[in-house]
Structure formats: structure tokens, C-alpha cells
Amino acid sequence: MSSSAPKEPLMNDGLDADPPSKRALQYVLKKKEDGWPVAGIYCGYAPLELMHAMGIVPAxxxxxxxxxxxxxxEVLPANLCxxxxxxxxxxxxxxCPFFTAADVVVAETTCDGKKKMFELISELRPLHVMDLPQMPDEDGAVGNWRRMIVRLKQFLEGKTGRSATKEQIEEAIVWSNRKNRLARKIFEYAACDPPVxxxxEIYDISFLAMPSTGPDIVPLLEEKLEKLEKRRSNGEYFGARGAPRVMVTGCPIGGDATKIFRVVEEAGGLIVAPDSxxxxxxxNGDFAENTGDPMGAMAERYLKIPCACMTPNSERMNALSSLIETYKPDVVIDFILQSCHGYNVESYRMARHVAENHGPAFLKIESDYSNADIGQLKTRIEAVIETLPAKAAVN
Known part of the structure; x- marks a missing residue:
């Protein structure tokens, strides 16, 4: 950080004035106007590089x-995720305007509830379900996922008339690596104390950059990186000095689920690592480049994503340790959506891993998208923050 006196905490400026959802929709609709088919996606396991190489825009x-x-x-059980x-x-x-624009939907077997939901929406759009290997360390797992990616390519060729050469897929992988490295550099500004x-901003960047692979997003990330470096040089920062640093891990968080971030801030905490x-x-992680087998490179990289659907999910424990060492949180909050059994059961191992290997306090929170439990959440988070040593709460 700069040695100059820090300025007042900054207001978020995002990548620009528009909400990320609006900007993402504009991007998708512009691509569609330019003749690109649209593939609706739900999950981080969707091989984006393949779609971009084929001239298909993921949404x-x-x-x-x-x-x-x-x-x-009216159709689904009330006790579903x-x-x-x-x-x-x-x-x-x-x-959902993104579904309206979608020509096809790409899905993965991450949980039983999603699999059954996919059966219902398959009546509305051409849908391809990829059978995700959920024991990634087993012999044959990478090969099986590679076959799923090949089958997806065949499905997309049949439904959109688009294809891609091996060289085009390799090029998309190179661009994706560049995007991911830039994003990681941006996120590391939250490791500063106080964060920059x-x-x-992290959430907005993730929303825009996750499906966008290639030259479209890279200039925006480079511009953001320059702005952040200027902030750091000027001694600008977010939040209050000495505020407890909080890492939020667990289920996907967006929209109404971002209440957990707001509640943490209201309780006096400072979000430094939104890990989901x-x-x-x-x-996290890069694709192997120019291997001569881009399908295999995609399969290997995607199977390293540590979702709780994987077993044993040792990769998540390793990733958690790395994040704690980088972002130095005082509290780790494991955010679980109701009826998400994979993340809920795995929370026990997470708590034990943090206690045995690291110093932060740990809090498991189970919630949904309603605001009914905001008061209770604030009380629980405040209680954890109050137990922190004085040096963790005051700089």
C-alpha cells in the first residue's frame, strides 16, 4: 500500500455504470444479431472454450x-434447493431473457435435482446433458469427461451448424488462460490490507468474465487492473481499517443470495474472498496449451474445479488453504443453500480443515433466497466477530 494517508473508503465503480446483467445481456444479444447461436449454461463445468471456438456465445x-x-x-417440491x-x-x-435468446442449453449432472429439472426444460429447448465424472481422481475420469466434451461438440454441430478446428479450440484456450490470469490478478487486490x-466489483467481474472467453473481455480486465493499481498507488481502499476480514465459501451466490455479503458488512465485517x-x-488454474489435444486439456482443467459434487473433494481443501494464506481472513463463512446436501455434508470437513490447519473462526450458515432470516444471520455473524481477538478487529 502507499505510504500516504488512506482516503475515505471508496464507493464501488464496477467495470462501468451498467449492472453486469444488463451488460451481459447486451453482449449476448449483439452476438446473436451478428449470427452467433446462443447456448444457455448453468454451471462452471460447461466447456466455454469449445463454444467460443465454434462461434457460439454462452449465456x-x-x-x-x-x-x-x-x-x-407448482411443479417442483417446496423442499428443493x-x-x-x-x-x-x-x-x-x-x-429470463438469456433463456429466451438461447438456441440450445448445455447442462451437467452436478446434482440429482438439476438432472430432473433438466428433463423438464428439455421440452422447451434442445438440451444436451453432460455426464460429469464425480470421482475426478479415478483412472479414466479425465478420459470420460473428454468423451463428454466431444459429444457436446457433435451436439452443437448438429443443432447450430457451427464447427471448430483443433487450432481454433487451441486459440480459445490460450485466450481463456489470459482471461483467468488477469482475473486472478484483479482479485488479489482484495488481499491488500485494507483491500483495494x-x-x-469481484462479483460483477466474475459474472461478466466467467462465460466470456476470448478477446472480448480481456481489454476490460486490463483496464480494470490499471484502475486498481492506480488506487493502490494513491492509498485508496475499501471498508474500515482493522475491520474483520471475511471469506465466504460454499454454494453459488448471486442475486438475492448476496444478502449474506450485505449482512456481513452490516455486522462490521469486510468481504475479502467471495469463494464460489x-x-x-x-x-483458478490454467489449461495446458498447445498440447495437440485441446479436448483433453479442457477435460483435465475442468475436472479440477472443486465443487462439492466431487468425491473425495480433496481439491477443495487444498484450494481453501491457498485462499486463506493469500487473503488472510479472520472468519470463514460456509454459505449453504437449503437442501443442497453435498455442500451441507461437506461443511463438516471444511470446519475441521480450518480448525486443524488454519487460524480463522468458522461459521456454517444455511439459508435460502428470502429475507426472512436476515436478522438471525446478522446476530450469528456479529456473535462470531465479537469472539475475535482484539488485534483481528482493530488495526
Whole structure:
């Protein structure tokens, strides 16, 4: 940090004045106008590099609002994960513009609830479900996922008339690596004390950059990196000096689920590491370049994403340790969506790993997209913060 006196905490400026959802929709619709087919996606396992190489634009489908859940529960059980209910409700009500624009949908077998939901939406759009190997360390797992990527390519060729050479896929991988490295450099400004970037900016960048691979997003990330370096040189920062640093891990967080970030701030905490597949997790690691087998390179890289659907999920523990060492949180919050059994059960191992190997306090929170539990969440988070040693709360 600069030796000059820090300025008042900054207001978030994002990548620009427009909300990320608006900017993402403009990007998708412009690509569609230019003749690109649109592939709706839900998950970080979707091989984006293949789609971009084929001239197909990926679009993240709507999934993070409480509004369409009541409609979804006319078909789906009430005790299902809110992310799944929200996803289906948007489609049932016809209120997701990304789904409206989608020519096809690409899905993965990350959980049983999603698999059954995909069966329902397959009646509305051509849909391809990729059978995700969930024991990534087993012999044959990478080969099986490579076959799934090849089959996806065949599906997309048949439904869109687009194809891609090996060289075009290799080029998309190179661009994707460049994007991911830039994103990681941007996120590391949150490791400063105090952080130079806010959680809102990290979330906005993740939302825009996750599906966008190639030359489209790279200039924006480079511009953001320059702005952040200027902030750091000027001694500008976010939050209050000495505020408890908080890492939020667990289920995907977006839309109404970002209440957890706001509650943490209201309780006096400072979000420094929003670790989920809608945050910094999806940008970790690089693809092997110019191997002569880009399909295999994609398969190997994607299977390293440490989602709780994987077993044993040792990669998540390793990633957690790396994040704690980099961002130095005082508190780790494991955010679990109701009825997400994979993340819920895995939370026990997470708590034990943090206690045995690191110093932060650990708090498991189970919630949904409603605001009914905000008061309770604030009370629990405040209680954890109050137990922190004085040196962790005061600089």
C-alpha cells in the first residue's frame, strides 16, 4: 500500500455504470444479431472454450431470485434447493431473457435435482446433458469427461451448424488462460490490507468474465487492473481499517443470495474472498496449451474445479488453504443453500480443515433466497466477530 494517508473508503465503480446483467445481456444479444447461436449454461463445468471456438456465445441462465420460486413450486417440491426452483421458475414464467435468446442449453449432472429439472426444460429447448465424472481422481475420469466434451461438440454441430478446428479450440484456450490470469490478478487486490477492491466489483467481474472467453473481455480486465493499481498507488481502499476480514465459501451466490455479503458488512465485517463458482473459484488454474489435444486439456482443467459434487473433494481443501494464506481472513463463512446436501455434508470437513490447519473462526450458515432470516444471520455473524481477538478487529 502507499505510504500516504488512506482516503475515505471508496464507493464501488464496477467495470462501468451498467449492472453486469444488463451488460451481459447486451453482449449476448449483439452476438446473436451478428449470427452467433446462443447456448444457455448453468454451471462452471460447461466447456466455454469449445463454444467460443465454434462461434457460439454462452449465456448464464437466470437462477438467483426468490421471485419465480412460487411459480416453480407448482411443479417442483417446496423442499428443493432454491437455486433449482429459481432456475425453473424463470423458465416457466418466461422471464429470463438469456433463456429466451438461447438456441440450445448445455447442462451437467452436478446434482440429482438439476438432472430432473433438466428433463423438464428439455421440452422447451434442445438440451444436451453432460455426464460429469464425480470421482475426478479415478483412472479414466479425465478420459470420460473428454468423451463428454466431444459429444457436446457433435451436439452443437448438429443443432447450430457451427464447427471448430483443433487450432481454433487451441486459440480459445490460450485466450481463456489470459482471461483467468488477469482475473486472478484483479482479485488479489482484495488481499491488500485494507483491500483495494470490493466484493461487489469481484462479483460483477466474475459474472461478466466467467462465460466470456476470448478477446472480448480481456481489454476490460486490463483496464480494470490499471484502475486498481492506480488506487493502490494513491492509498485508496475499501471498508474500515482493522475491520474483520471475511471469506465466504460454499454454494453459488448471486442475486438475492448476496444478502449474506450485505449482512456481513452490516455486522462490521469486510468481504475479502467471495469463494464460489460465481466468485473467484472458477478462475483458478490454467489449461495446458498447445498440447495437440485441446479436448483433453479442457477435460483435465475442468475436472479440477472443486465443487462439492466431487468425491473425495480433496481439491477443495487444498484450494481453501491457498485462499486463506493469500487473503488472510479472520472468519470463514460456509454459505449453504437449503437442501443442497453435498455442500451441507461437506461443511463438516471444511470446519475441521480450518480448525486443524488454519487460524480463522468458522461459521456454517444455511439459508435460502428470502429475507426472512436476515436478522438471525446478522446476530450469528456479529456473535462470531465479537469472539475475535482484539488485534483481528482493530488495526
Amino acid at each position: 448464464l441462465l437466470c437462477a438467483f431470485s426468490k421471485v419465480p420460486i412460487e411459480s416453480a413450486e 432454491p437455486l433449482i426452483k429459481s432456475s425453473y421458475g424463470f423458465i416457466q414464467e418466461g422471464t 477492491i470490493s466484493w461487489k 463458482c460465481t466468485g473467484i473459484k472458477i478462475f
